[in-house]
Amino acid sequence: MKINLLRFTLQVILLVGLLPYASLAQETDPVLENLIEKGLEKSHSININELDAEQAQVDQKLAKSVFLPKISLSGSYTRLNDDISFDDDTQKLLKATQKLLIKEAAGIPFNTAFPENIPLQEINNLQNKDILKSSVDVDWVLFSGFEATNALKAAKHKEASLHYAGMAEKDRIILKIIETYDKLALVNASEKVLSASEDYLKDQEHFVKKAIANGLATPISRKRIELAQQQLAARQLEYSHNKSLLIEVLHQLTGEDKKVLGSLNPSLTGISSNNLAPEKRHEVKALEEAEKATEYKAKMEKSQFIPKVALKGHYEFLEDDLSLFDPKWYAAVGVKWNLFDGGQARLNSQKTELEARKYREQIEEAEEMIALSIVKAENAYEASLQNSRIAKKEVELASATFELVNKQHKNDLASITEVLDALKDLERANFQLQESYFRQRRAATTLLHSKGLLNY
Template identity: 65%
Template sequence: MNINKLALKILLMLVAISAPSDSNAQQLDPVLQDLIQKGLNKNLNITSNRIDAEQAKVDQQLAKSVFLPKISLNGSYTRLNDDITFDQNTQTLLAATQKLVIKEAIGLPFNSPFPGNIPLQDIPNLQNKNILKSSVDLDWVLFSGLEASNALKASKHKESSLNYLGLAEKDKVALQIIETYDKLALVKASQKVLTTSENYLDEQVFYVKKAIENGLTTPLNRKKIELAQQQLAAKQLDFEHNSILLVELLHQLTGESKETLKLLNPQLRSISIIETANSEKRNEIKALEEAERATEYQIKMEKSSFIPKVAVKGHYEFIEDDLSLLDPKWFIGAGIKWNLYDGGQSRLKSKKAQLENEKYREKIQDAEEMIALSIIKAELSLESSKQNTKIVEKEIELASDTYEMVNKQYKNNLASINDVLEALTDVEKANFKLQESYFNERRAATDLLHAKGILAY
């Protein structure tokens, strides 16, 4: 078989291997899926967002804990400068009253002298100067005026908003990894094209060498081919550098080892978009809607500060000896707190939340318009890239046939070596354009899936 025909068949096989194969919009290369999952686990923004969502869950627990009873144990020791006693007149009155009670008890008239052999009890202190206390307190909110309930609902919507933001961030990371992976596939495919071109040039070197030996051509033609080989080597080096940079970027995005990434051999394949597939609401829109709902409950929470609040309080003293005569051993009671005027703080906070709510509404409308525009743009881009692929495939066919014809003419002294090299360059350029067209087609398809909210990974 003719060497030239063999090289042409190798080129056509390369085109066939690189040609786009239809795949379901929800399927990706398993290797790419694994890289995406590693990238999602590594990304700091996603981790930070997850922590924020956990904090929102803690806020919910705090709101619920308002209705749980609070029990506290207390202990204290106090030493006064002196005992707290009744004043002298009161002590005299209490002593006289004690004598009257005793005389009445033993049957003596009230105006008779008090017997000297009967001792009187000391008047107790109101409070001893050494005070040791140990007690337990109970505080229990029975009704918070709906403030805690609204705070709980606001926290739930905030958590949902953060979760949707996390999903949106995952989409961004996945898109970045997919694009980098596809760029690496483009570089690999382009390197194969250069290898095929190198085979063509090697064939020409062999032919020119034989022609020079037989006096059919001049050494100048060999130098022209050598120049073309040097230019090809420069292109190969450029693509090698691009491959190194893309491997480094994938390493940073996913944490996968560079040695493993260097062994990857990704293929460019187009993503088939099902025309009847319905769009889903983007995670960015869901996040904004949940944030908007959270502000609605914040408004209600601020307004509910004027609703009366009901609570129960209890107290029990473990040590009775150091209690004053006026201190109870225990008590329990219910109370109500009604905030009638707080200097306008609740009104201002409610207004601030209302403005925040309006801001989210504007963001939602703007995001919906931008997404609708991005869908149209991606659809048009996908249609153009598919059409361009068909055109480039025809260009490859024409360039290959032209090269084969010019090469035959050159061998029959009907064309110059410049014509052959120019035809070979056209074949090379056409194959590069095909790989780029596959890449652009895949980019448009991925962007369309993302814009419609149906990107799966």
Template identity: 70%
Template sequence: MKRKKVVVAILLFVIATAVPSYMTAQQLDPELTNLIQKGLNKSHNLNTNRIEAEQAQVDQQLAKSVFLPKITLNGSFTRLNDDITFDQNTQNLLLATQKLVIKEAVGLPFNSPFPDNIPLEDAPNLQNKNILKSSVDLDWVLFSGLEASNALKASQHKETSLNYLGLAEKDKVALKIIEAYDKLALVKASKKVLTTSEEYLEEQVFYVKKAIENGLATPISRKKIELAQQQLAGKQLDFEHNNILLIEVLHQLTGETKANLRLLEPQLQSVSVAEAATAEKRNEIKALEEAEKATLYKAKMEKSNFIPKVAVKGHYEFIEDDLSLLDPKWFIGAGIRWNVFDGNQSRLKSKKAHLESQKYRDQIEDSEEMIALSITKAELTYQASLQNTTIVKKEIELANETYEMINKQYKNNLASINDVLDALNDVEKANFKLQESYFNERRAVADLLHAKGILTY
């Protein structure tokens, strides 16, 4: 009766693994989807990418701010060693001119002496030695020679490039988590295989014990069973180590608590991918194309250094008392600046930007070739894994039938215990190979979807 229960349990396990339900590659387990989202939130590379994208947005704001008026408030106090005045000859000339004006005003003849009772004013200082100033300045760029607009477009394409790089990084993070999750499922499946093998060995221990009591077997047979049990224990220990390691990997990738990760029971199943699924442009390619556009606008920005620039400048003094005789209270004016020759710096910088754009173009062509190769490789790997799964299922069927036959022969003294253990080992290996084949299928599908740019999670 016990043997029948064990056989039924084995058949149920084989049916559950050998005839899995097919699903589309995008129907991920809810637990896996949750882990991927946590991994995306935790990724330091993604956080760095988001910061760089925000910096590009700030660069755009800086380019726009060129056309905003700049208003500056100024204040200062200066003390000179002495007042700045006219020279003596000029002062004498000013006094004489003052006397002539006064004579004409009072109706005195030109050659008559100047009256002593009329006071004269000294010539004012050109600048008092104590100078207190408070003013406001206005600087307003009206036309930057297209330099600001080209800088704005370069920053916009740079931001878009960084956003695409972020999407590409998300795919990498998701692939790592999916692979670790599937490895954990493979380890969990191996545990089930080992448990089944353990039940087989327990059944054999029972029959060997009875056979020894009846003189139909020697203690050597029992020792061989014990050795097989020790080997199985070693495999179980290896399972525990792999399980602990994968829990640590998932914890590092997602930040999920180890206690929750230990509760996961992922399962490996065959997956299918629609052959008609058309490939889309990869985010890596889009990022390189946007980076290429950004460098081209950067080259235009450098060239625009030779286009005339127009600006308005204004100035207003709040304190008039300390202004010199030559200082205006306010002024406003428009000006133009035309950089005719800057020592070839703009031309060389523009050439450097063009060379950088050529570098991106080469990277785009190289990436497209590598992606096409990866799609072909992933498709071949997927087809090979499907074929391997079909073969392994036949191996499992044959291994189970062989074990049942040899086990019956052994119980009828027609086979040795070594034959039984070898047949049991074949069953165990075949079940391991099936789980590994499922794992390879899922890896090939994930790689194929990623290569085609249609991986979703």
């Protein structure tokens, strides 16, 4: 009865191990999706990338703000050492002119003395020594020579480049989380294999004790089982340490509580690896947008030689302290044309164009590497399927061998050493089968990522 129970346990382990092989198209594990979501939220590199993208959005607003009028209010108080006035000769001339005008208006002959009872108007100062001013100024760029327009387009493509770079970073984080999660699933599957071996050794220990009591076995057989149990305990400890390490890694990647991670029981579920055509990778899209951004930046630098047109306006709120030469308000339209700047704009534009050419080389290199990675990933995936088939046959053979040797041992036709060796072979075959499923899942994930189809 116990042997039948052991056989049933081994069959269950084998069946569970074969599930990923038979269900490559099943849905994504919701627990894994939750961990991926938390990992993306926690990632510092993604958060930094999003902040860079926000800065690019601010750059766009800055480029647009060039065409908005700039309005400023100003006020000031100034005290001079003295009033600014005409010199004495000029003042005498102005007063004499004033007398002539008054005499002419009153009909007094030119040669007649000026009447003393008629007051003369004092000559105003050019500028009083106490000056209080309050004014508003308006500066409005009407045409920037396409400099602001090209800066806006460059900032938009920079934002797009950062967006795709962030998507590529998300893919790398997703791959890391999936790999760690799969390793945890492999540890769990391995622990099930070790648990089955532990159950058998306990059963075999009970059987040997009875055989020794009846004189059908020697204490050496019991010592062999005890040694096998110690070796099994060492393997279980190793897998326990591996599990603790993987939980720590997942905790750092996702920020999930360690107790929650320790309670997870993932399995090696399959990932659909269909024959859909590859899509353009985020890395390539990021480089293409960066190339466009540098092209518009080069145009922006060249546009410095195009004339700029701006409007300027000024209005004084206080008139009392204005000098005789100060206007109350004025409006003007001006043109600024940079004819020669020592070649700086041309050299900066040339430097930016070379940077754009570097991006083009990186794009071509990336496309070549991606095409090669797709071929390698397809070959690795096909090889992983074949290795899983081979591992399955090895488990079937090791299981049949173990059952045969176990029956022979019960009938005193095989030694306990042969039984333990057969059990180790079965255990090793089951480990290899689980590892083949792990590699198969890794190959499928890598293929999807290479094709740009890793959608989580």
